[in-house]
Structures are given as C-alpha cells and as structure tokens.
Amino acid sequence: MNILVCVKQVPDPVEIKFNSETASLIRACAANIVNPFDKYALELALQLKEKHGGEVTVLTMGPPQAVDALKECYAMGADKIVLASDSLFEGGDTLATSYALFCAIKKTGEFDLILYGKQAIDGNTAQVGPQVAERLGVAQATCATGIELADDKVLVAREQDDCQEIIEVKMPALVTVAKLAVEPRNPNIRRKIAANKIEMPVISAADLEGIDAARLGLTGSAVKVKKMFAPPVRGAGIKIENETADNAVKALVDYLSNAKAI
C-alpha cells in the first residue's frame, strides 16, 4: 500500500497580519504551519499504514522554507518526504499548481492512494486536489471523514447534514480529507531530531521531463488577481430585547422602517 499525502505550508491564522496599505499579508511576521486539513489527511494515511502496512510519502510544493512543514510530517511518522521547489512554480493559481503537482507526483512514484486536505486555509479554493485527480485520470472523492480499504477499492465516509454517506471508489484514487473525529497525532521528538539530519530530495522544474514551463506559475495561471483588500471592519450589531415576542417584532419593524430598509 503506497500512500502519498500532499500538504501545503500556510501562514498561522492566529498570528496573521494584513497590511492595509499594500493590501497584502505581512508574511514576515506570520509563523507557518502545515495546513490543518492536510494534517488530518496525514493522520488518516498513518492509520491506514498501521493497519495495512506500506509506506507514506509526503509531497509539498513551496518555497525552500516549506521544508519545515515536511519535517513536521516526518516527525508525525511519514516514511519519505519530498519538496518540489522552483521559482518557476511561484505565483500559480490552482490550474498551474495542479499541473506542477501532477508532474511532481509522476516523478515521485506510483501510488495506490493520494490524500489531500479538503482545502488549504489560506486560499480556501478546495480545487487543487480534484484537479490533480483529473490530470492523473484517477477516481476521486472529496471531504472524507474516514477511509476503509476493501481489496482494490476504497470506502470513503462523508458527513452529510443528516446522515453519513459511504461511497466506494476504485484504486488508484485521490481522496480529500475533512476534519476527523480524532486530532492528528503529535510530532515525535526523536523523529523530529532525526528529520534535521535526513537528506531531502528537492524536485525542480528541470527535473520534470516534458514539463511545459508556460503552464507553470504566474505565466500558466488563468486567474489574475487584480486587487486585494481587507474588508472593512464590521461594527457590532444591535440586539432588540423585549418582554414579549410581539413587542420585539414591532421594535424590529420600527427600526428597519426608520432605517428605510423596508
């Protein structure tokens, strides 16, 4: 059982700051973390490995400091870690990113199962996983909360509003993972120390045979960001408190008509 988990390093939302003048994230002050949904994907992969054996590889595409995210994944129990890093990959939208990742996955190896977090908490597009599945031509399932293996098939559990849905997909498959009932395991300190000493394979664009550089990064993107701005801060709302519902409704209607909203 060969499992690949694709992860993304994202800014820690707790420490994020926005520069309203330049309308961009202040990257320097933000600590980076492994995208939380990707950690659930890794947790699931490690559980599958513990149950069925095999190997878990983690791949990320990002700047050189994305190595820290990979080391954390290694400390959690991943067997292999691979970084795809090249200035040609920079600034891509989901189309260019999924193309680069597709090429990098081909280079990394053959996998029975590829896991993604359902979305990254910085861009929140939830598109890269499904796009990669399409490019690879494999079956896909999204927003999984559990995975079981049955011969050459994967049974994927998905939470719906009022029920749980189990769908069956044939392997090889790509599954994106939502929040699980269990929290991802803690990184192991011994593996963390070992991670500092392992040799990290780095894939650059030049390593990817037949890659079309025009489809990478900013050049290869279909989406161009015209403007970024921080939304205006919303003030506190008002609360209408009244002894009876009738009076409260009356007060609300009065308020809305005074504001010429109705």
Added chain:
Amino acid sequence: MANYLLINDEQADLLNSIKEILHKELAPYVKEYDQKGEFPMHVLKKLNEAGFHSLNLPTRYGGLGIDKVTECLVMEEFAKVDAGFAFSYLTSGILFGFYEYNPDVSEELRAYAADRLINGDITAFALTESDAGSDAAAIKTTAKKVGDEYILNGTKCFITNGGIADFYTVAAVTDKTKGTNGISLFLVEKDRGVQCGKEEEKMGLRLSNTVELIFDDVKIPAANLLGRENYGFKYVMHEMNLARPVNMAFAVGIAQAALDYAVKYAKERVTFDKPIIQHQGVGFMLADMEMLTQAARSMVLYAAMAIDKGLPLGTLSSTTKTFASEACMKVTTDAVQVLGGYGYMKDYPVEKLMRDAKIFSIFEGTNQIQRMVTSNILARSK
C-alpha cells in the same frame, strides 16, 4: 528561556517542541489534577507517544542522550507548566544508580532496565523511610541473601512515582554491622510482590505520585544486585550529589512562572492611576524576584556544565540546591504579595506555585543539612 542567552539552536528547537506539546497536552489539566492530587496518566501516555520519555538515556540504549545543561533547560520548561508533573515525569525515566560513572553495574542489567524504559515502563527510586530521611544511612529495610536470591523486607515512604512505577531501585541493608558500608542497591520489579501503601496527600507538587512501598518477603534474583554488595550508600551519595543541583531546575521553572505572572499582573493592575509596576514598592520587588531567578538559573546551569565536564562539584551541589530552593520560595511568596488578595485565591495560579516551591527546601537533604555539608567542606579546605 528568554532569560538564558547561551542557548544553541538545537536546544531552542527542543524547548520549542516541549513548550508546544505541554501547552496542548498538560496545561489544560493542571488545575483539575492539582485539586484532585493525582498524576495525569493520560498526559504521560501522550508525551511518551511523542517520544519525550527517557530523554537523558544514552543514545546506545535508544535514548536521546541529552547533556545535563539541556536536561536542566528541559526540566525548567516542564516546571513552568507544572512542577509536580515535571518531577514525576522526568524522574520516571531516570535509572538511579546506573549511570556511566558507575562501572560496577553490569551491562546486562543496564540494557535490561534501559529496554524497559524505552518501551514505556516507569521507574522509581526507593530510599527514604519513616525514620530515615536526610540521615539516609538509618534505613531499616533489609535484603537477605538466600541461595541465588535476595529477600527484601521493610517499608519505604514518600516514594515519588512509587504507585505508578513498573520497577524500582531499592536501597536495603545487607550487613547490619557495617553502617553506611552495609547498604546495597537492587533493581526490583513491581510484579515480584512489591505492595503500595497509602498515597500521600501533599501540600504541593500535587500532580506527582508519592506513596508508601511495602516489601514483605519480596524475592529477587541475585543478579538484580546493582553493582557491588555493600557499596550502595556510596552510589547513592555520589548520584544524589549530582542530582541535587540539577533537580533545582524545577525550582527555577516555578520561580520563572511566578515571576512571569506577577510581571504581567503588575503591568495590568492599576492603582492610584498607574500600573502597580510603576509604584517603586512593587517595581523593586519584581526587580529582586528577577535577580533571584536569574541567579538561581545561573547556578543550576553552572553546576550542570561542571557535571557535563566531569568536574568535582565541591560545595556547588549543596550551595546550588540551597540557594535555588530558597530563591524559589522567596520569588513565589512575593508573587502572591504582588497579586495581593487575588494572589491568595485559587482562581489565580501563584498560590499553587508557592505551595509547589516549599518542598525544594526539604527534599534531597534539607537545606539545614546542605548548610552543614557546605560548612564541613569549608572547614576541611586548605
């Protein structure tokens, strides 16, 4: 940590990992378990899973083999969150009587004990008895050799981790006629019939497990003798001499936690139109607390460096122990004072730190004994 400049990248990395996991897995339970006076076993399991057990075990046995300086920094970091848990957890992996300097201990016994620790077993050191504390040579537990076995009889008290340990290092009298030269150390597995007596209800360090141990005709193989027969007291004195200053890293952690909280509070709390840290009476108290904490840390790490280099400690073991424990008591008491009425309330964390601080002046040889040792060394010096 911010207060210790001579830290390297590897140590900083390790401490950050520790801070992160303790914040997540231990901090939320401290208040509840302090009230209950119970060791949070589930936290130990989480930390073991994350590989934090037996950090100081040599690498050839599968440990991380961290040096004493790093160990002290780790202990301080743990103690900042809770010194009781820190004390139990970090000593649960220390094989008393086994270390490099003790070449008398057989390789088989070392490997056996190390193996058990790596697999998550807990160990404890059983020396103290109801009538033998600082005068440890007065112990009455006996080990009688019969054929290929020793038979142990007696009762130990105040044994840290006694109730949760899987095996113990036990000090027992092997020759009544020889005094300190008639005591030996043994490795005793719990399942050989060691019974736990009452669990102590303590003033502080309430997350640590402290119990009475009863040995009633407990038979162990002769091969479980640690090192040489009748040399036990020498091993104990040697190891205690090294452990004493290092264990004060817990006291430094408590002091730092109290200081940090007091400073934060003194910046926020306003009286007579200014934060109380701006009132000289309070500001100077905080300055004194900072001095004591820095000085205590410096002594602890200085002693740790000397141990790492294998240098004789002289008075350093006793003086570090005495100074750091008293600094910790003073700093925590003053932290309660800075917080005023709130400091006295259990809703705020400093009263607990004050309770935790007290034991450091008592155990590992009281501060009175340490002053006696120090003055004796001075008297003998040329």
